[in-house]
Amino acid sequence: MNTTKCNSRVFGYNLGRIIILLVVAGIFAYLLNQGDKIGMLISGILFVALALFSIGAQLSEDKLKVDISGIPVKTIPVADIKNASRVTSSPFFERNTFGAHVGGLGWSFHVGAPNLLITLANGNTYRVSVDDPNAFISALRKQLAPAA
Structure with missing residues (x-):
């Protein structure tokens, strides 16, 4: 097996997140007053928890680990991954929010729109925000390729 590693940490500030932070800051100012x-x-x-919220993805020799603000939430053995590709479109609630969601598209760990789609051999899908989806796809495909 090839041993390509990849790491990512995405904070994903977008308009929706900035508005939420401004509202919480306004509440803080009101309570201070x-x-x-x-x-x-x-x-x-x-406010601090929302400001520092991030999605991390670490690809090691045998597993893909996803964490939310440093807290591990999902570990996927590389052997269970069937395919990795870019997310081509996201629903409105994914593009403008952040967090861990589950729905008809499978699990989504994102800040803003997720950009990496992981499909498992059992059909489950995971959508993840990473800083460089092409690097993750390349690294995963190298690991999934049979050793030469």
């Missing part, structure tokens, strides 16, 4: 220390603490923690 009111002197509500508990509310300020909660909204401040929420």
Whole structure:
């Protein structure tokens, strides 16, 4: 098996995320003005968590690991991957949000629009935001190719 590795960390600031951050900052400012220390603490923690939210993907010799803000959420053995390709279109809610969603298109771990589609041998699909989808596709295909 070829041993090509690839790493990615995407923060994905888009208009939807900036609006959410501005709303939380506005709530924090209002609570600061009111002197509500508990509310300020909660909204401040929420602001930092939302500002630092990211999707990470690490391809090693035998697995693809996906994490949300450093917390592992999915590990996929490379042997279970059937195909990797670019995502050609995303629903509105994926392009303008961030998080982990499940729906008719399978699991999606994204900040903004996901750009990497992983299809498993069992038919399950995962959509992931990565900084360079072509590098991940190339690395996965090298690992999936039989050793020469």
